[in-house]
Amino acid sequence: MTGFIGKRALASGISLIGLVILVFFLSRLTGDPTNLYLPLDASIEAREQFRELHGFNDPLIVQFGRYVLDLAQGDFGESLQQARPAMEVVLQAFGWTLRLAVITMTCVTVAAIVIGSLAAFKVGGIFDRIATFFSLVGASAPDFWLAIVAIVIFAVNLHWLPTSGTGTPWHWVLPVAVLFVRPFGLILQVVRGSMITTLSSAYVKTARAKGVRTRPIIFVHGLRNAMLPVITVIGDQAAAILNGAVVIETIFGFPGIGKLMIDSILLRDFSVVLASIMVSAVAIFIMNLLIDIAYAMLDPRIRY
Amino acid sequence: MTDHLLEVRDLSVEFHTAAGTVKAVQNVSWHLDRGETLAILGESGSGKSVSASAVMNLIDMPPGRITSGQILLNGRDMLAMTAEQRRRINGCKIAMIFQDPLAHLNPVYTVGWQIAEMVTTHGGTRDKAQARALELLRRVGIPEPEVAMRKYPHQFSGGQRQRLMIAMALACKPDILIADEPTTALDVTVQAQVLELLEELQAETGMGLLLITHDLGVVAEIADRVVVMNGGQIVETGNAAEVYRNPKHPYTHKLIDAAPGKGAMPAERDRTGQPLLRAEGLTKTYGAFQALKGVDLTIMPGETVAVVGESGSGKSTLARAILRLDDPDRGRILYRGNDLMAMAPRQLFGLRRDLQMVFQDPTQSLNPRMTVFQLISEAWVIHPEILPKGLWRDRVAELLVKVGLRPEMAARYPHQFSGGQRQRIAIARALAMEPKLIVCDEAVSALDVSIQAQVIELLDGLRREFGLSYLFIAHDLPVVRDFADRVVVMKSGEIVEEGPVRQIFDAARHPYTRALLSASLDPDPAVQAARRAARPLETA
The missing domain is CATH 1.10.3720.10 (MetI-like)
Structure with a gap:
């Protein structure tokens, strides 16, 4: 029974990793969140600052690497909207x-x-x-x-x-x-x-x-x-x-x-x-x- | 006014179906006394189980309806009782065991619980029930009864399961035990043990035993009196030995004549020349289980080789291995000198039509959504070289006539036929390939004796007409005796004895063959009585 659970957990873990990769890149395809969070009249500098702060300026693969590193430490990132984990x-x-x-x-x-x-x-x-x-x-x-x-x-x-x-x-x-x-x-x-x-x-x-x-x-x-x-x-x-x-x-x-x-x-x-x-x-x-x-x-x- | 333990008087039961009203039994009367064994003998559809189901209140109403009659238990009419009164009688006064114990035991509860439930249902305490269950398991000969209490039905063998059913039925010490085909699904040696157990228990408890069976051998072994049923009516009733010796009704006559194992055995055949098929050193394992341990087999053209053995002996695995339905792990299969095992799939495909198979259960082996015409002509769809399409219809008609059916039946579907007719269709389908060898895996086991005799006769006629060879897998020795040229006896994946049919039946050498022969039941009560008397008293 424990062997069975272990095997199932392993298989599910693998699919979970695939899922994370897929969703990470797909969600990035929907566009830049900056415009949704800053007011319409925000300055270009303010926008740049927002992007810099949340790391949206880095290449996708770098963003992904950072995300994975954080995940490994149990950090799932911050909510942009609620400014909470x-x-x-x-x-x-x-x-x-x-x-x-x-x-x-x-x-x-x-x-x-x-x-x-x-x-x-x-x-x-x-x-x-x-x-x-x-x-x-x-x-x-x-x-x-x-x-x-x-x-x-x-x-x-x-x-x-x-x-x-x-x-x-x-x-x-x-x-x-x-x-x-x-x-x-x-x-x-x-x-x-x-x-x-x-x-x-x-x-x-x-x-x-x-x-x-x-x-x-x-x-x-x-x-x-x-x-x-x-x-x-x-x-x-x-x-x-x-x-x-x-x-x-x-x-x-x-x-x-x-x-x-x-x-x-x-x-x-x-x-x-x-x-x-x-x-x-x-x-x-x-x-x-x-x-x-x-x-x-x-x-x-x-x-x- | 009546001093019988159980009496059925003028019972008529009908079922309302979409096809109209079926009169299952008409004016059936019989009685059972204490300590007596009454057998109700009949073929499928004879209504032999219906009156027992009525006694147990197991007839679903609707669609069933009891149109007339009385069922008297110690003189009181059970049909006039309330459902609750009937429920209290079931299990307590009258208990019942069935044909297929695996299906009739609840798969998700332990056997100890199921036996104990019989006691608690009828008012016993849990402790008392547990103790009684343990005592019964010991009595019916289940090894390690304490452990067995906590096991589930699928963890027992077929014979043990029937012992469990018997233990359960006897838990409340009933006055009457109804056994509906109790040994039909069992191997012959196990059947003998179970019947013996029933006889012993009856002697101990003095209960009345009502036995429903299609098997004359079982009647001969155990019954005092017999009721013969056909078409929902009792055709004859009387002392079992008397009825066998002097059947009065033509149907009883026919039934006794159809019992296999009395005809002349075929003479020994010349076995020189090239064999049609030769298997050498076939082995097959399923996980840790060795189903075949190096089996050799030779079939000559026109010869019928029977493989007999009990369940688990590897006889069906052998049949499937020879046809390469399940590839053996090792060994060679030479068909007219060519090794089937070494053949490419394409070559093998060409040979497939020479080697055909007829299965045990025609209900499952015939596709229910295909008409008989489609079923038979499919052979020519797969192997178009056999017959041009324009001739299909005529050939199907011809084949149907050959197997004893009518050409206009080609448009029907399998469910519109009886079991025996379906098996004929399966044979016609095999013949459509114009094969050289037909493997019959328990092909007549599921059929009634009279139908069985007809199908055997059909196979025999086809053998003579087309020079066919058969590999005849069977557990039923009398059938083999009538039909086979050569007998191969298998046990635990090995051939223990092989020889011409006369040698096997008249001068068996291996103790296992002799055990099989002595356990198989003769339809003649006198013969069975003599065998019983000669039996060693080890179990008493």
């Missing part, structure tokens, strides 16, 4: 997104598994109808539209919930609810399909012949076997939120990593862009590792 800015935003992702995915997973399993147990029953409805909604309703409609109804008209920002638990309700819909619909379908297969399996027949009660048949005998494909999709969806639910975070003014990334790209805040991408990449690596470990825990036939 880039990693500090990124980790703060990532903390918000991580909480958003964990809350949303916990709700999604629990709801999808319970409703999906019950839907599979009685195809055509009430839970099955909920499953069908939500997967249709999840697949077809664009999240930005859902977000705006939700704000109009629950915040503007009914005054039940705040429109945007953070602060109280109530601020979390709308973003979580809107982010919930798509993964819920998708995972529900996967749970349902996987459970239908599992519940018609031979070992479930054995459990019935043993006289096992209905609930343990579904949630003990069936579910653990049905979880393997489900976990893959859960990981995938969680990664999507971790990577920045850009649209949702922007609409709800949520200070997460998605919003940060978009803002820093628009402002050519290169150090922050690079740091965000590295944090996301590491998060996804850990996510995948967790999925693999979950696989091995659920199914004794899988050993690394």
Whole structure:
């Protein structure tokens, strides 16, 4: 197992290096940030000084060498915009997104598994109808539209919930609810399909012949076997939120990593862009590792 | 009013499918007493498992529906009980074991947990359940029972898994054990051990044993009475030995006649001249596992060589190595004197049509999205020199007739055929290449006995007509006896004995061959009883 983790970490490290190189040069292609930070009437000297200060006058390859040297010492550079260490800015935003992702995915997973399993147990029953409805909604309703409609109804008209920002638990309700819909619909379908297969399996027949009660048949005998494909999709969806639910975070003014990334790209805040991408990449690596470990825990036939 | 332990009266079950209503069983009645073994004998589709499924409440409704009848357990009608009452009976009063123990054991829980669950489900404490599970593992002969408790089903062999199923079924000391084809997936020697275990346990506990099987040999070995089913109806019922000696119904007659292993064995062939195929020193390893350890084999033109052995003996690896589907690590394969191993891919491609294969499971070996015409004519797409396109349709029709199907079936898809018909299609496909050698890997194992007999007859006829050679991979000795000229017995990747069929069956020299022969079951209850009496008492 440790050998497996080590091997995976090595492979991910290599791709991370490639990613850093690629993003470093690509982001430099977007142009000079000087004009975005200094006022329109700033003097040529002031501009020169700004460039000199941040090293934008050096050849790209020299800038890159410097960046790598700094990285080696754990220095991810400064945010141009906030004049704070880039990693500090990124980790703060990532903390918000991580909480958003964990809350949303916990709700999604629990709801999808319970409703999906019950839907599979009685195809055509009430839970099955909920499953069908939500997967249709999840697949077809664009999240930005859902977000705006939700704000109009629950915040503007009914005054039940705040429109945007953070602060109280109530601020979390709308973003979580809107982010919930798509993964819920998708995972529900996967749970349902996987459970239908599992519940018609031979070992479930054995459990019935043993006289096992209905609930343990579904949630003990069936579910653990049905979880393997489900976990893959859960990981995938969680990664999507971790990577920045850009649209949702922007609409709800949520200070997460998605919003940060978009803002820093628009402002050519290169150090922050690079740091965000590295944090996301590491998060996804850990996510995948967790999925693999979950696989091995659920199914004794899988050993690394 | 009734003193039977379990009685099924006038049971009729139907299934509603897209194709209409299927009457699975009609007015079926049988009964089982304490300490007795009743066998329900039938081929696939005969409805032999349906009444047992009804007893266990395993019929999904819908699409299934019980249209008439009663199932009386100690005189009480189970069909009138609530679902909860039925659940309490399952496992506790009536337990069931199935054909494929690997599929029927939950792969993600330890076997100790699964056996213990039977006890806890029916109200036992966890400690009691654990103790009972351990005791049972010991009783059914699982080595190192304490360790085995924490192992998972995939870590056991096929025979051990069936022992685990039996242990689980007996956990609550049921009055009745239903065994649905319990030994069909097992090797002959393992089958003999499992049947023996069942007999012993029955003697110990006095339970009634209901055995569902397609195998006359199993009936002969273990059953007191037999119910013969065909087309959802009981055609005959009675004492097992009596039914075998004096079958009253024509279907029973047919079934007994179809049982292989009674015909005349072919005479020894002249084996001089150039062999069609000769393999020398084939070895093949998978990781640390040596599947073939230097195997030599010769097949003469027009000869049928059977390779028999139990699972893991390397017989299928040998077949695949000879066709270079899996290249052997070392050795030579001479086809008419040319070494296949030394051939360039292009040369080998030309020879491929001479060497064809028919697989065990025609459901998997026929592409479900291709029509029969496409399946058979694909041979000529790959090797266009065999037949110009204008003649394809006629030739497909001709081949279909040759294998006992009708020309108009060419437009159908594989799922529209029965298992036996599908295997005929697979044979027609192999014939389309006009091969010299057909490798049959367990080609008749999945088929019902009566169908099996027909397919063997077909292969035999084709051999005479086209001078074909067969390499016939099988685990079923009686089939081999009827069909092969020469028998090669394999064990653990090696050939332990080889010779003409008469020599192997009448004067086997190697102890393993003799063990295989004595473990294979004879359909005649009298023969089996004599063998049982002659068996050493080591296990008792």
